[in-house]
Amino acid sequence: MRSSTSRRAVWWLRRDLRLDDNPALLAAADEGPVLALFVLDDALRSPSGPVRLAFLYRCLRDLDERLSGRLCVRAGRPDEVVPAVAREVGADVVHIAADHGPYGRDRDDRVARALAADGRELRRTGSAYAVAPGRVTSSEGTSYRVFTPFYRAWKEHGWRAPAAGAADPDWLDPRSLPGSGAAIPADPDLEGTRLPAAGEAAARERLRAFLRDSLAGYARHRDEPAAEVTSRLSPYLKWGCVHPRTVLHELHQAVTATSDGRGGSRGESGGGSESPGDLSGAAEKFRSEVAWREFYADVLAAHPSSARSDFSDTLATMAHEPPGDAFEAWKRGRTGYPVVDAGMRQLLAEGWVHNRIRMIEASFVCKDLHVHWTHGARWYLERLVDGDLASNNHGWQWTAGTGTDAAPYFRVFNPVSQGRRFDPEGEYIRRWVPELRGLPAGEVHEPWKRPGGPPDGYPLPVVDHAAERREALDRYEQARKSGGHRGD
């Protein structure tokens, strides 16, 4: 893997905290001894929240251990730290995986200019996606605004196999620089949130366990929060502990092995045994979910302002309420709507929430409380271990009706019927809302209807859903009449 020249290279990691399937690392190792660098950048740390930071620090500690204590960690502005480290080790080239987010792109341009001023180069190899944002375009050469045609084009485009060449410690620069792994900060106070195991090995184990135990039931049960059949890979994908290309490859292998009859009996959650045909249906569903992550990154790369403001101006004149007491009650899981509260308590306890529940939460904030999606999105980013600007803010916008796919604003999630439909026995609610553990399925979704009201100090609903639904639809009509719609 190493060339005969003895130049040194810096491998600057950001969202690719792994040694396997890492083209930027392999490109660096081709130059000569590699210095692995992580920069603690306050512009990214400040909005991250304790949960995501703690997970990041744990991933960095794991990586430092795998690098025998030779991960160089420095705090400061990347456009100052990266050129300084390159100078210290005499590296001509700094290798990175391209970042397509609004901040990351600007930051990397600044670092590239600072390095160039010093006669050095920033070289981008690969990205955090199976297909780099910007690669898949419509026949007019524009980026997609709707998922289904994107997904078709994305599959047609295809992706590379995982990068060959396992990382081998022999490429490491033997010197340790000041600012080693010991500079990784201690975990911030997690306020009781329990995190998943961090690091690359944990990510691969999660992927293996998902493919072995849950994939078969994925298509049928993925919308049931109590079933626990989704992969929970999102925190690992967020930090690049595993690359989506590896995930897609392993998925393909799992399905092929089964249809070849080599897969043996496959574990299954929440249903009878599945045939290979079913498994390929489940794999297709899972692949499409991975593609949503790619789609939102693509949309954000093409429309950077959609991170903070409405992607579509359909509802530009919509009236919103400032976040008040009911919004605070939502943040703490005390709205009086059991499925909403269960989700928010899961968020506080695990830093992760099931996708169906995220949609119910977002609908509640936007359509029952009439609070602008940006407020809910910000709280999610503060508490999520997988918090990702593209997936989060576009997930919120999709539900608010301002995002991609023209999700109709008048689709208002009813928290009671959503609970009944996706958690019919109330298992998920009872798991997260101890006050409701004693209630039977017939009462758990509407505890305020019991003769004595809700049990054990559980609150009455902070709003009347039926009334707020009408209010949301009125506001929608007003916004449409006043001409915010641009017709796309």
Ligand SMILES: Cc1cc2nc3c(=O)[nH]c(=O)nc-3n(C[C@H](O)[C@H](O)[C@H](O)COP(=O)(O)OP(=O)(O)OC[C@H]3O[C@@H](n4cnc5c(N)ncnc54)[C@H](O)[C@@H]3O)c2cc1C
């Ligand atoms: C309001 C809202 C906010 C969200 N915020 C985030 C976020 O900050 N970070 C994040 O990674 N995902 C976010 N999502 C998407 C989705 O909820 C999570 O990716 C998913 O719940 C993670 O669980 P999993 O890994 O078990 O998913 P699985 O069902 O196992 O899916 C596998 C992978 O596909 C991707 N994926 C699945 N569903 C989506 C989706 N709807 N949009 C984008 N990618 C998806 C994720 O990378 C996920 O890990 C949000 C969705 C909504 C509705």
